[in-house]
Amino acid sequence: MSKHAAEPHxxxxxxxxxxxxxxxxxxxxxxxxxxxxxxxxxAQVGITHATLHxxxxxxxxxxxxxxxxxxxQRLLQNVPHYEGNTPLEQIHxxxxxxxxxMREDPSNYLVLYxxxxxxxxxxxxxxxxxxxxxxxxxxxxxxxxxxxxxxQGQFRADLDPGSAASILITFILGLxxxxxxxxxxxxxxxxxxxxxxxx
Amino acid sequence: MSKHAAEPHxxxxxxxxxxxxxxxxxxxxxxxxxxxxxxxxxAQVGITHATLHxxxxxxxxxxxxxxxxxxxQRLLQNVPHYEGNTPLEQIHxxxxxxxxxMREDPSNYLVLYxxxxxxxxxxxxxxxxxxxxxxxxxxxxxxxxxxxxxxQGQFRADLDPGSAASILITFILGLxxxxxxxxxxxxxxxxxxxxxxxx
Amino acid sequence: MSKHAAEPHxxxxxxxxxxxxxxxxxxxxxxxxxxxxxxxxxAQVGITHATLHxxxxxxxxxxxxxxxxxxxQRLLQNVPHYEGNTPLEQIHxxxxxxxxxMREDPSNYLVLYxxxxxxxxxxxxxxxxxxxxxxxxxxxxxxxxxxxxxxQGQFRADLDPGSAASILITFILGLxxxxxxxxxxxxxxxxxxxxxxxx
Amino acid sequence: MSKHAAEPHxxxxxxxxxxxxxxxxxxxxxxxxxxxxxxxxxAQVGITHATLHxxxxxxxxxxxxxxxxxxxQRLLQNVPHYEGNTPLEQIHxxxxxxxxxMREDPSNYLVLYxxxxxxxxxxxxxxxxxxxxxxxxxxxxxxxxxxxxxxQGQFRADLDPGSAASILITFILGLxxxxxxxxxxxxxxxxxxxxxxxx
DNA sequence: CATGAATGAGAGTTCATTCAT
DNA sequence: GATGAATGAACTCTCATTCAT
Numbered sequence: 001m002s003k004h005a006a007e008p009h010x011x012x013x014x015x016x017x018x019x020x021x022x023x024x025x026x027x028x029x030x031x032x033x034x035x036x037x038x039x040x041x042x043a044q045v046g047i048t049h050a051t052l053h054x055x056x057x058x059x060x061x062x063x064x065x066x067x068x069x070x071x072x073q074r075l076l077q078n079v080p081h082y083e084g085n086t087p088l089e090q091i092h093x094x095x096x097x098x099x100x101x102m103r104e105d106p107s108n109y110l111v112l113y114x115x116x117x118x119x120x121x122x123x124x125x126x127x128x129x130x131x132x133x134x135x136x137x138x139x140x141x142x143x144x145x146x147x148x149x150x151x152q153g154q155f156r157a158d159l160d161p162g163s164a165a166s167i168l169i170t171f172i173l174g175l176x177x178x179x180x181x182x183x184x185x186x187x188x189x190x191x192x193x194x195x196x197x198x199x
Numbered sequence: 200m201s202k203h204a205a206e207p208h209x210x211x212x213x214x215x216x217x218x219x220x221x222x223x224x225x226x227x228x229x230x231x232x233x234x235x236x237x238x239x240x241x242a243q244v245g246i247t248h249a250t251l252h253x254x255x256x257x258x259x260x261x262x263x264x265x266x267x268x269x270x271x272q273r274l275l276q277n278v279p280h281y282e283g284n285t286p287l288e289q290i291h292x293x294x295x296x297x298x299x300x301m302r303e304d305p306s307n308y309l310v311l312y313x314x315x316x317x318x319x320x321x322x323x324x325x326x327x328x329x330x331x332x333x334x335x336x337x338x339x340x341x342x343x344x345x346x347x348x349x350x351q352g353q354f355r356a357d358l359d360p361g362s363a364a365s366i367l368i369t370f371i372l373g374l375x376x377x378x379x380x381x382x383x384x385x386x387x388x389x390x391x392x393x394x395x396x397x398x
Numbered sequence: 399m400s401k402h403a404a405e406p407h408x409x410x411x412x413x414x415x416x417x418x419x420x421x422x423x424x425x426x427x428x429x430x431x432x433x434x435x436x437x438x439x440x441a442q443v444g445i446t447h448a449t450l451h452x453x454x455x456x457x458x459x460x461x462x463x464x465x466x467x468x469x470x471q472r473l474l475q476n477v478p479h480y481e482g483n484t485p486l487e488q489i490h491x492x493x494x495x496x497x498x499x500m501r502e503d504p505s506n507y508l509v510l511y512x513x514x515x516x517x518x519x520x521x522x523x524x525x526x527x528x529x530x531x532x533x534x535x536x537x538x539x540x541x542x543x544x545x546x547x548x549x550q551g552q553f554r555a556d557l558d559p560g561s562a563a564s565i566l567i568t569f570i571l572g573l574x575x576x577x578x579x580x581x582x583x584x585x586x587x588x589x590x591x592x593x594x595x596x597x
Numbered sequence: 598m599s600k601h602a603a604e605p606h607x608x609x610x611x612x613x614x615x616x617x618x619x620x621x622x623x624x625x626x627x628x629x630x631x632x633x634x635x636x637x638x639x640a641q642v643g644i645t646h647a648t649l650h651x652x653x654x655x656x657x658x659x660x661x662x663x664x665x666x667x668x669x670q671r672l673l674q675n676v677p678h679y680e681g682n683t684p685l686e687q688i689h690x691x692x693x694x695x696x697x698x699m700r701e702d703p704s705n706y707l708v709l710y711x712x713x714x715x716x717x718x719x720x721x722x723x724x725x726x727x728x729x730x731x732x733x734x735x736x737x738x739x740x741x742x743x744x745x746x747x748x749q750g751q752f753r754a755d756l757d758p759g760s761a762a763s764i765l766i767t768f769i770l771g772l773x774x775x776x777x778x779x780x781x782x783x784x785x786x787x788x789x790x791x792x793x794x795x796x
Numbered sequence: 797c798a799t800g801a802a803t804g805a806g807a808g809t810t811c812a813t814t815c816a817t
Numbered sequence: 818g819a820t821g822a823a824t825g826a827a828c829t830c831t832c833a834t835t836c837a838t
Contacts, residue, residue: 053808121230135382162385189366430631430714432632452800581763581770594792646811
């Protein structure tokens with residue numbers, strides 16, 4: 001079938017499907033969720049919108065694949081591993097990597113924004129997002145890291161882990177917004193924010 | 200109701216137009232820009248969508264009016280007045296009032312997001328937003344407040360005013376996002392965040 | 399609104415709706431249920447298919463109206479009243495009127511055929527038909543008439559009312575089919591069939 | 598399976614074609630002419646709908662083959678042989694066999710209805726049906742049987758052979774309809790109907 | 797002022813058909 | 818022979834827009 005049989009069988013259909021998902025992803029990043037048109041997505045890959053339905057029976061199916069791609073392949077798979085020795089180092093790395101990625105590829109953030117914004121009105125998205133509550137995961141992980149930091153004496157003793165974790169996540173969410181509005185952003189921000197923990 | 204009103208000539212048509220703009224505003228807050236339907240807007244005011252076109256010749260005209268309303272009447276008019284004696288008190292009040300309003304009436308934030316989200320693709324919105332850069336204003340005001348706080352010895356000496364102001368604004372932006380995603384939010388967050396300034 | 403206000407308020411919309419239902423009815427009679435196209439129906443009334451959706455939000459709604467029209471207005475409202483003194487006279491009138499109508503306006507029969515044929519595959523039709531089981535009604539009525547005829551000595555004593563009623567209805571159903579296939583049909587048939595009852 | 602078969606050259610292609618026709622026949626019986634999908638037909642035989650077009654260049658060609666099959670192989674070949682000694686026995690057997698087959702395999706009747714229903718609009722079907730008028734054959738045969746029965750004194754003397762034959766055929770047609778509508782059907786019906794002949 | 801009515805453009809979807817492999 | 822892939826035509830439905838009344 002394929003010219004090179006050595007690869008783990010990546011069929012033409014799989015490639016097309018992936019290309020379509022990525023095209024849809026870019027469309028959402030560019031024109032928003034509501035601006036998504038199957039005709040545009042198909043045209044971007046060089047096929048008709050009728051052919052798109054050969055790969056995805058319905059627009060919803062395409063959207064679900066996009067969500068999957070956005071959440072599980074672009075966001076989660078690249079989630080920072082909290083590498084580092086001390087809790088501070090791990091949190092630092094977490095924040096740094098997220099910020100860096102946000103700058104390098106803002107589309108991921110824009111698409112995620114679109115998803116959470118549209119979720120209340122679109123059951124499909126709502127379900128897909130509820131399947132894996134990223135922010136709850138982040139929060140839990142940060143709380144335990146902060147608790148560890150307090151226990152080790154690295155963080156301030158009077159720090160409330162829950163609130164501090166919420167501050168960090170809220171900050172990350174806000175960082176995403178700065179892609180859209182003009183707020184001066186610098187690396188110094190992270191440095192200062194971390195002082196919140198260490199005091 | 201009355202054909203001749205004593206007030207400075209607020210015609211019935213102007214009232215209707217305003218009511219329609221507010222209805223459209225709420226629709227956008229609820230279902231986003233893409234979910235905006237002239238039928239819904241008109242129905243909310245008690246007229247048909249055909250009549251709506253008497254007041255606004257096209258949907259774009261209505262949207263432009265909504266943008267005007269959102270930016271100049273809702274966003275700017277609601278900016279906290281930085282009341283208080285010390286810089287810390289002023290900043291505290293600034294943050295508190297913003298957070299409070301966000302809770303009481305999330306529509307403002309939701310529409311704001313819709314605006315900035317659509318700005319890159321819609322020159323109309325882009326112009327309206329550029330006409331008055333709220334966040335630049337906030338940033339400048341916060342920087343001067345922080346500098347004053349440092350000068351007064353109320354804030355940490357090693358604080359970078361620019362970065363700290365950006366952190367605060369980014370945090371506020373993030374707080375708006377928590378309306379859409381499930382992140383635990385508490386008043387304690389503001390308290391802890393302010394410690395960033397005081398040390 | 400209307401030029402002549404004396405009539406019980408038959409609005410333009412009601413007329414159009416009725417015209418559309420009748421057009422759809424004729425389409426079904428002519429091209430079958432599957433050949434029903436909203437464009438054709440609309441064109442037959444002289445409007446666009448978009449306008450049709452002004453009167454009927456969906457094709458299913460139109461179909462439901464057609465079923466209503468076919469069953470309740472064309473079939474039931476015109477159902478023979480079993481007039482006559484003796485049971486035989488009533489049954490005779492019942493059969494005669496049905497046969498006569500079938501000849502005069504075969505479309506009703508053709509549409510009903512389409513409905514029952516499509517019912518198993520189309521839940522909408524299934525529900526609409528189940529709402530009023532015409533044939534069960536007919537059967538019950540015929541059974542009681544036959545029982546009365548037996549009691550009065552007008553009908554054969556060894557007649558099984560249930561089977562006889564089923565025969566009559568089955569015959570009626572078959573008569574409808576003769577509209578489509580070439581079977582010689584004469585009034586004499588009814589005369590002879592009734593001898594089945596009288597012996 | 599075998600490339601070279603001893604039989605009078607029934608090629609693999611012919612088998613496939615027949616299988617496809619039978620599959621289409623069942624599809625029509627199940628979902629009607631309008632519900633016929635080449636995909637379904639092909640899938641039922643275990644091939645794709647693309648391959649189907651190798652055997653039948655167009656859907657119409659397939660349908661024509663189905664009509665041919667339905668009329669000449671299913672309908673005609675299954676006609677009862679009027680076995681029996683007396684005319685009554687022959688007619689009884691004729692009716693009984695027809696009813697029995699109708700119960701055992703309703704598909705025949707369902708497809709027949711589809712055929713006669715579509716005939717007015719589809720010249721192809723019209724021709725195929727006109728080529729061999731089954732019901733005219735039945736009618737002629739029944740008439741001669743009834744005349745014989747009258748001559749033998751087995752049937753009522755005042756019986757009109759033409760009308761009586763029409764009644765029987767009409768009844769059979771109606772019996773087919775009872776597959777679609779809920780009318781109580783019993784073997785007793787045939788018994789009573791035959792009394793019509795014998796008196 | 798207000799509306800009912802009508803429309804065209806465009807959306808997603810289905811399906812028979814074609815073609816290179 | 819068989820198939821995956823691609824397509825155009827046609828369908829139902831939506832919506833902003835227009836216009837006579």
